[in-house]
Amino acid sequence: VTITRFDLLLTGGHVADGLGSSLFRADIGVVGEKIVALGDLSPCTATETFDATGLVVAPGFIDIHTHSDVSVLYTPGMESSLAQGVTSEVVGNCGISLGLATSAPEFSLERRWLEGAGGKLSWTNLKGFLAEVEARGCALNIATLAGHGSLRKRVMGMAQRPPSQTELTAMQHELANALEAGAIGLSSGLEYVPGSYADVGELTALAKIAAQAGGFYATHLRDEGDLLEESVAEAIAVAEGAGIALQLSHHKAERRRNWGKTLSTLAMVDAAQARGVDILLDQYPYTAYQTSLAVIALPPWANAGNPEDLAVTLSDPELRARARTWMGELESSGGISWDAVELASCPHASYVGKSITTLAKENGCDPRDFILNLLGEGSGWVSAAHFAMSEVDVAQILSDPRVMIGSDSVAMNPHATSADAHRPHPRSYGTFARILEHYVRDKSLLSLPEAIRRMTSLPARRLGWSDRGRLAVGAFADITVFSPEDIQERATFIAPHALATGVRAVVVAGQLAWLDGQPTQGHSGKVLRAS
Numbered sequence: 001v002t003i004t005r006f007d008l009l010l011t012g013g014h015v016a017d018g019l020g021s022s023l024f025r026a027d028i029g030v031v032g033e034k035i036v037a038l039g040d041l042s043p044c045t046a047t048e049t050f051d052a053t054g055l056v057v058a059p060g061f062i063d064i065h066t067h068s069d070v071s072v073l074y075t076p077g078m079e080s081s082l083a084q085g086v087t088s089e090v091v092g093n094c095g096i097s098l099g100l101a102t103s104a105p106e107f108s109l110e111r112r113w114l115e116g117a118g119g120k121l122s123w124t125n126l127k128g129f130l131a132e133v134e135a136r137g138c139a140l141n142i143a144t145l146a147g148h149g150s151l152r153k154r155v156m157g158m159a160q161r162p163p164s165q166t167e168l169t170a171m172q173h174e175l176a177n178a179l180e181a182g183a184i185g186l187s188s189g190l191e192y193v194p195g196s197y198a199d200v201g202e203l204t205a206l207a208k209i210a211a212q213a214g215g216f217y218a219t220h221l222r223d224e225g226d227l228l229e230e231s232v233a234e235a236i237a238v239a240e241g242a243g244i245a246l247q248l249s250h251h252k253a254e255r256r257r258n259w260g261k262t263l264s265t266l267a268m269v270d271a272a273q274a275r276g277v278d279i280l281l282d283q284y285p286y287t288a289y290q291t292s293l294a295v296i297a298l299p300p301w302a303n304a305g306n307p308e309d310l311a312v313t314l315s316d317p318e319l320r321a322r323a324r325t326w327m328g329e330l331e332s333s334g335g336i337s338w339d340a341v342e343l344a345s346c347p348h349a350s351y352v353g354k355s356i357t358t359l360a361k362e363n364g365c366d367p368r369d370f371i372l373n374l375l376g377e378g379s380g381w382v383s384a385a386h387f388a389m390s391e392v393d394v395a396q397i398l399s400d401p402r403v404m405i406g407s408d409s410v411a412m413n414p415h416a417t418s419a420d421a422h423r424p425h426p427r428s429y430g431t432f433a434r435i436l437e438h439y440v441r442d443k444s445l446l447s448l449p450e451a452i453r454r455m456t457s458l459p460a461r462r463l464g465w466s467d468r469g470r471l472a473v474g475a476f477a478d479i480t481v482f483s484p485e486d487i488q489e490r491a492t493f494i495a496p497h498a499l500a501t502g503v504r505a506v507v508v509a510g511q512l513a514w515l516d517g518q519p520t521q522g523h524s525g526k527v528l529r530a531s
């Protein structure tokens with residue numbers, strides 16, 4: 001050892017290298033943003049020392065699937081993530097990149113998110129967005145994908161048709177610009193408009209551009225229930241056609257009649273992998289998903305156009321009757337049970353947290369009419385949690401060594417968020433803690449080193465980050481120190497605004513970002529652009 005004085009020294013911890021090796025006792029010395037020594041550093045001193053005796057010292061967790069696009073600008077403390085030991089987040093998932101939003105009417109939803117956080121559009125492209133994140137400073141490292149839906153909206157608005165050759169070329173050009181500005185790949189959200197209007201040809205043509213830049217293709221499948229297998233096949237076809245690495249986002253089987261399909265989707269991944277396709281997956285460990293109520297409960301055609309168009313669609317008696325019939329068939333065929341759908345965000349604060357069945361009863365109407373009336377008001381964003389997955393499927397997916405942990409969350413500050421009209425999915429506060437508490441400590445479904453690998457080196461591999469996601473000399477000093485006996489998810493569906501506990505210290509780019517249950521306000525995170 002030539003260096004005997006470090007900026008930061010973590011002593012006495014049980015080190016998890018992130019690669020899945022057994023834990024070993026070592027000190028870690030940090031200078032600047034890097035780990036410069038690892039081993040017995042007992043003769044050394046440091047400007048700052050943290051005693052990690054009895055604690056696990058792991059690479060900072062990498063959350064490959066988030067929607068913190070607004071948070072990174074206006075909730076830059078990222079407290080809900082830091083409290084779980086997350087040090088890097090990938091935003092721009094599911095086809096939606098805030099960095100690609102413009103002042104055009106098609107981006108009304110994005111602008112509503114921004115305005116809800118007290119912000120406004122101050123950029124015109126992804127380059128400007130990333131510069132804004134950098135200028136404001138963020139507690140975590142941030143990377144972004146280029147969302148296909150956002151690219152499509154920039155070029156062809158909400159047009160419900162294939163692109164012309166000129167439009168496709170323009171989308172490719174927009175994507176190339178985003179990649180040039182540092183986007184790490186392409187994401188799609190084929191269950192949402194306008195992503196749902198794209199076919200394999202369009203997606204492949206764009207994925208080829210991302211492949212040329214060394215990026216990957218992350219996809220929220222076209223259908224995660226009745227057409228789950230067909231949708232996985234489509235994603236694989238795009239990856240094979242474009243020669244690009246594939247990331248299957250928040251993998252799951254929705255709706256009871258589709259439970260067990262994860263066996264066949266994982267077998268499809270095996271088969272494609274055997275043909276040479278590079279496929280990895282991510283997952284959040286809950287049996288409920290949460291999204292727009294209109295996506296959960298209405299036929300896809302009803303969601304065409306801008307969010308504002310839904311109320312207009314539902315005011316047409318004929319269309320409303322057609323939607324009502326479709327909802328009835330969904331219900332009678334076992335596709336949905338209204339008591340498994342609980343409102344999460346709603347302009348009527350008193351509705352939040354109640355099931356559709358309860359609310360319909362309180363309002364003296366049929367559940368279908370309750371939903372059509374509520375969405376027909378057009379008064380704002382309505383989202384719901386749908387308890388539609390099985391614990392058996394969740395465990396089946398988690399048992400696969402190709403599955404990393406991705407929260408699908410929006411980072412929050414529990415003290416700055418009004419809990420009245422908005423009940424986020426507890427995944428925002430609990431995903432990583434829940435894995436370590438529930439699936440490692442209580443159920444022993446994963447060993448601790450393996451769970452840490454799924455949160456660190458596995459996502460780093462997908463992201464092409466060779467110097468993150470592991471603890472080694474020369475790697476970036478993104479480090480999480482936690483107690484494996486105490487780590488606990490405290491957020492629930494009923495009371496989600498609760499930070500996880502048990503993470504004792506978090507280091508981001510060499511600086512302590514979280515200490516003793518509190519953020520240090522260091523905002524030392526970096527914007528991680530594709531190189």
Ligand SMILES: [Zn+2]
Pocket residue numbers: 093094189220249250
């Ligand atoms: Zn998604």
